[in-house]
Amino acid sequence: MCRAIHQAFKDIGRQADILDFSGFQKELFETRGDEERSCQFYLKIKIALLEKVAGFQPDVIFGIAQSPLHNVEMLTEFKRAGIVLCFWFMEDYRIFGYWKNIAPYFDYFFTIQKDPFWKELKDIGCTTYHYLPMAFDTNAAVPETAAAEAIPISFVGAPYPNRVHFFSEHLDDGFRIYGEDWNRHQNPQVVVGDRRIPEYEAYGIYRRSLVNINLHSSPFPGEFGGGDFVNPRTFELAGLGAFQLTDMRKLLTLHFDPAEEVIALTGWGDMKKAASYFLRHEEERKAIADRAKARVLKGHTYRHRAEEIMEILGT
């Protein structure tokens, strides 16, 4: 996502550089729990950041979810130096609470949720929040799937409580689950592999699947639909021209028609029936997926988001 938005800024004619923290991931996990090593690690991160800022001299620093922009003193220093600070919090605020510590220090705080999150942001003194939904990366590498075997129904993702709950009453017709940690749960027994699926591979699965199940994550086992944000998977599946069944989201209709471009349902029972229906109706399935793709290319790529950001920043 970081690379996607970086490229998008460049595509719209902005000078943009990227500080990729993915190389630090291993060390982050290794130093957890060891206070001294952890302090050294964060110092290293800070130095990397300061070096980048000193070298590139940006007008704007744009952080995305979980990027290590949480040192308040450093943020204040950047601000003092006239740098505009932006953060794209592309997480569920109910699950990841670190926004409470950082949001007020940013000039622009972009969210994938609106109220009641915005009300909570206001309560902690962050008033420059803006809705910025997820998007599809048109530059992403996508595997060729023409000769590959089709997967009837699939899900790619993590075993959040609601998914474990619903998938334990799994779909028939060859439902397959891909992702890490699923084997820890006795049910459902439809897991293929038990490892993190890299984006490239996930895109291949999406494209090979006749029906993609896109059940948004929830910490509550019985929760199906009714949540607000639209996850990245919705945009990715749509952008790849892959057919999806999703749980209904409050913000979905701002981006997709829940009957024409994706099929948004309000219960697991309906989702199971719909999956079975669409396996039998290829033309209808393809027409819906084609419309979704067209919609993404028209308004939901990272380029569109970069343009929206720049418009909000007034530059």
Add this chain to the structure above:
Amino acid sequence: MPHKKFLIIHLSRLGDMIQSLPAVKLLKEEHPESEITYFALEDFCVPLRGIPWIDTLVAVPSSDIKGISTEDTEIDVEAFDRLFQRNPELSTQYDVLINMTHNRGSSYLSQRIKAREKRGRIFSKENEIVMAGNWGKYLFAVARNRSDNLLNLVDLYTGMAGVRNRPVECYLPTDPSIDRQCLDLLKEQGFDADRLAVGFQLGASKSLRTWPPERFSRLGELLGERLDAQIILFGSEHERELADQFHKSAPFAFIDLIGGTTLTNLPSFLKCVKVLVSNDTGPMHIAAAVGTKVVGIFMSTAYFRITGPYGAGHIAIQSNYPCSPCLDSTVCALPLCGRSILPEAALAGVKSALGMEVGPMDAGNGADLYKSDFGGNGTLLYRRLGGENDHFLSWLRSYHDTKAWVSQTLWNKWLGLEQDFGVPPFSGDGGEMAGILQDYQKACLSYGKLYAQGKAACRNIISEFRKPRPRREFIQEMVVRIEQTEEDIKNLEGPLAILRDIHELYSTETEFCNFPRLAHEFINKYDKLAEVILCFENRSDQIRRSLCVH
């Protein structure tokens, strides 16, 4: 028939109140010597004045009800004290109290009023909803599971009133002199009594339940072209903006009554039109109550099965969006479902309401049309017109219809309604129906198992307490098992969602006491619910056999 005193509490909006009138009429028919007191909001109960089957109408101003008509946990006791002081009728002793309002304040009120028997939402415990009577429980459970129910709110109120469900006509009498005045007023504005008159109610209580005015305008155009109809706009002054939008896009002349009617004369005005095309609103129910045919448009949170116009021959147009109907808590940021209902669908609806041949419908896949009639057991039933399932949206609607048909067939006995098997509404292949029945049977099995599990744990507790030295750890283990059973029931998926909610309501009736008495209370609850399951299993067997015969 012994003299009985009934009190009906209805502190809701206009539409719900009008939908309670058939029940009141039937109550008076069954208890002609009885005295019926109706307690309602002054703003909405104007049309109820002079209704012969209401003996005493107690109309309270909205200002008096502030802090009372609420879901707030904190009860404003002083506000209730004032209400009792101002309305001596509330201090009378009643035989039967029927609370048709769905909020916490009214349930507290119901608790304070003296009555030998109470039905509906009754306040009895802190932070818990107690619904007295099977009908009350069913109504409450259905509010969250509307797709599984076929009964109209009128029939649910009738059941709550304890009278036999049967068709009711003309339950809102009008004053002939006002009827004449309204007709004269319309004539002054160019109304032609010899031409077909179709009314449009453009607004609704919430904007998301409002069909776009340009769709109404296109419908008006079609009605003029095809049926030479004259159009009359209804609505309050608040709906002026919608009327302006309508005006801008309407290339034909129409009579504009926006802001020109009152609740006193609206019933008479609505009698002047042959058909009213309306969003789900109070005026829609008034039109049905005075005998005018209605074409109701349902989208977003509105759902025709519950709040469709009451009476035979009305049309409901329901959005087919897969997320429709939504709940207040799940409404989306930009509802698109209203746009899925095409003017052509509404035209077909008007034609059908007038008894005309509709022919092949070009109504799109975004909506389905239903026509009302009375079933063999006296309840209102909407049947789908057309019935093609060649698109996912109509297929899904049809699937829901069949599921609701099965569900209703299962619940009817519990509600004391005669079985009315009729023909299942599903026009797909028999495999779908078999699948639905199988789902229900699987669900019955799951509930049955859990109830048996819960009962076994309760019995163990009881027999342990009979021992001279009951083992504390063992009892603790059984309590955990009961808790787990309750949790499992709460999380059960499948088609018996109404039962799941009714289970919750039974739980609120469980007396707060210690073990082993509490174990008896739980056994009592599980027994009652296991009986429901047994009844369901027998019914689904019957359905399967009857389908085999067909």
